[in-house]
Amino acid sequence: MQELEPSLRSLLTNLSGKDLSGVDRDEDLVELLGMDSLAGLRMLAMIEKAYSVRFRDDRLHSYRTLRQILAVIEPEEEEE
Amino acid sequence: MRIGLIAMSGVRVRNPALAALGVTLPQFVNRGEVIASLPSLGLLTVAALTPDAAEVCYREMSEHDPDAALEPFDLVGISSFTAQMNEAYALADRYRAAGTKVVLGGLHVTLMPDEAALHADAIVLYGAEGAWPRLVEDFGRGALRPRYEGLRTGVFEPPNYVKPRFDLLAGRPYNRITVQTSRGCPLDCEFCAASIRLTSSFQQKSVERVLDEIRTAREVTEHPFFELADDNTFVNKKWGKELLRGLAPLGLRWFTETDISIADDDELLDLLADSGCGQVLIGFESPEAADLAGIDPTGWKQKRSGQYLESIDKIQSRGVTVNGCFILGLDHHTPEIFQQVKDFVDRSRLLEVQVTVLTPFPGTPLHRRLAREGRLIAGHGPDRCTLFDVTFRPQGMRVDELEAGMEWLFREIYNENEFNQRKRHYMEIVKKKM
Numbered sequence: 001m002q003e004l005e006p007s008l009r010s011l012l013t014n015l016s017g018k019d020l021s022g023v024d025r026d027e028d029l030v031e032l033l034g035m036d037s038l039a040g041l042r043m044l045a046m047i048e049k050a051y052s053v054r055f056r057d058d059r060l061h062s063y064r065t066l067r068q069i070l071a072v073i074e075p076e077e078e079e080e
Numbered sequence: 081m082r083i084g085l086i087a088m089s090g091v092r093v094r095n096p097a098l099a100a101l102g103v104t105l106p107q108f109v110n111r112g113e114v115i116a117s118l119p120s121l122g123l124l125t126v127a128a129l130t131p132d133a134a135e136v137c138y139r140e141m142s143e144h145d146p147d148a149a150l151e152p153f154d155l156v157g158i159s160s161f162t163a164q165m166n167e168a169y170a171l172a173d174r175y176r177a178a179g180t181k182v183v184l185g186g187l188h189v190t191l192m193p194d195e196a197a198l199h200a201d202a203i204v205l206y207g208a209e210g211a212w213p214r215l216v217e218d219f220g221r222g223a224l225r226p227r228y229e230g231l232r233t234g235v236f237e238p239p240n241y242v243k244p245r246f247d248l249l250a251g252r253p254y255n256r257i258t259v260q261t262s263r264g265c266p267l268d269c270e271f272c273a274a275s276i277r278l279t280s281s282f283q284q285k286s287v288e289r290v291l292d293e294i295r296t297a298r299e300v301t302e303h304p305f306f307e308l309a310d311d312n313t314f315v316n317k318k319w320g321k322e323l324l325r326g327l328a329p330l331g332l333r334w335f336t337e338t339d340i341s342i343a344d345d346d347e348l349l350d351l352l353a354d355s356g357c358g359q360v361l362i363g364f365e366s367p368e369a370a371d372l373a374g375i376d377p378t379g380w381k382q383k384r385s386g387q388y389l390e391s392i393d394k395i396q397s398r399g400v401t402v403n404g405c406f407i408l409g410l411d412h413h414t415p416e417i418f419q420q421v422k423d424f425v426d427r428s429r430l431l432e433v434q435v436t437v438l439t440p441f442p443g444t445p446l447h448r449r450l451a452r453e454g455r456l457i458a459g460h461g462p463d464r465c466t467l468f469d470v471t472f473r474p475q476g477m478r479v480d481e482l483e484a485g486m487e488w489l490f491r492e493i494y495n496e497n498e499f500n501q502r503k504r505h506y507m508e509i510v511k512k513k514m
Contacts, residue, residue: 017331033303034255034302034303035303036305036333036358037110038333038358038359038401038506039333039358041503041506041507041510042399042507042510044507045506045507045508045510045511045514046510046511046514048507048511049511049514057500057501057503057504058496058500060500060503060504060507
């Protein structure tokens with residue numbers, strides 16, 4: 001498990017109101033939480049602010065799973 | 081008795097160049113898919129008006145396949161927008177040839193009753209309230225009449241009001257659900273072919289009824305996104321605030337159409353954001369005040385155009401995105417309009433943009449005026465009323481200039497890069513609000 005993963009799960013749980021502690025890293029969050037496109041962007045914006053990171057503008061539609069998000073907020077871990 | 085209610089759905093574009101271009105532009109495709117996925121609230125209302133003894137089947141038809149087998153019904157009701165009307169007529173003709181009675185209703189039928197009557201055993205004008213229960217009863221005793229007139233007022237009051245049959249949407253692949261809070265719009269724009277043509281005055285549902293419908297509709301699908309099927313939701317700001325206070329605890333995500341006056345009311349904007357409103361669609365029509373002369377009888381939009389930029393910023397700063405609508409081909413438009421719209425979109429930082437061509441829908445004041453002026457293009461009939469095909473001769477440019485300019489503008493504002501920039505802008509607004 002990556003260092004920031006528990007806090008990311010906690011952030012998304014607070015955001016969505018659904019317990020995401022046991023959700024698979026590869027689960028499609030947009031689908032799981034029934035997010036429309038704007039809600040998806042709100043989620044990314046909140047993650048950017050919380051972790052002081054920036055998702056690539058040309059790939060905003062592709063950050064849909066915990067694994068994909070963790071790869072941005074904790075890139076060195078993901079590369080191992 | 082088995083009644084089939086069939087909605088012709090989807091978006092049509094006849095101009096091949098534009099149709100080919102459209103499928104490659106992300107934001108254009110997105111909105112097209114959304115529109116195509118909206119259910120026919122009119123037919124769900126018709127279903128609710130149907131006596132309990134009859135079985136109602138709700139169907140959506142994205143295209144009419146003349147070779148496909150017809151589903152058997154005792155009575156068929158078809159509703160369609162103008163652009164799909166020829167397909168609706170073809171389907172109606174096939175059912176009638178097979179011996180099934182067909183009823184046509186909806187906006188186009190109300191505006192063009194004599195044309196529709198050629199393809200139906202009965203037509204329903206205006207709202208289905210006040211007409212449909214009688215029609216079904218007449219049909220049951222073999223006494224269907226050729227024309228029924230529904231109510232133009234009092235449609236949301238007892239005993240006329242019914243809650244649409246949202247249960248008929250169960251199992252549908254889309255999660256978009258429409259709920260209507262009002263019919264009509266006091267602005268009365270010359271080109272409008274929306275619910276204003278069904279009513280004699282602005283009709284508004286009680287907040288209690290709206291919330292009740294939303295609660296019922298939520299039982300049908302997981303994570304529904306609501307589109308209020310209104311033409312101008314916040315005409316009455318006091319009612320609007322009551323609605324927003326009622327929506328806030330429901331935890332919804334929703335969309336509606338309104339006018340720019342919402343930006344005058346900070347309390348309403350705050351409530352709008354708190355209620356989960358993701359986007360409001362506003363018809364700006366044109367960035368320049370001079371272009372808006374004559375659009376509506378009181379010149380309201382022209383008077384408001386000077387505040388467009390400031391108003392968009394006020395609304396979007398709350399995290400509620402604005403879908404700005406522009407119409408190309410207005411009488412004052414010259415070929416410069418395409419660049420002007422592009423510049424306005426850039427300056428305003430609108431998070432979504434909808435560009436259409438001025439469309440004289442049959443039966444509207446605009447259609448009557450252009451017909452008088454001899455500016456309708458022969459052979460470009462209702463099936464070209466897609467909002468993307470040119471059906472009239474503009475005053476300030478040639479038809480080919482309008483078509484080419486629209487294509488250029490589509491490429492400029494709907495491309496991937498612009499789409500991404502808009503998304504990024506929205507995210508920055510969200511971050512700023514946190």
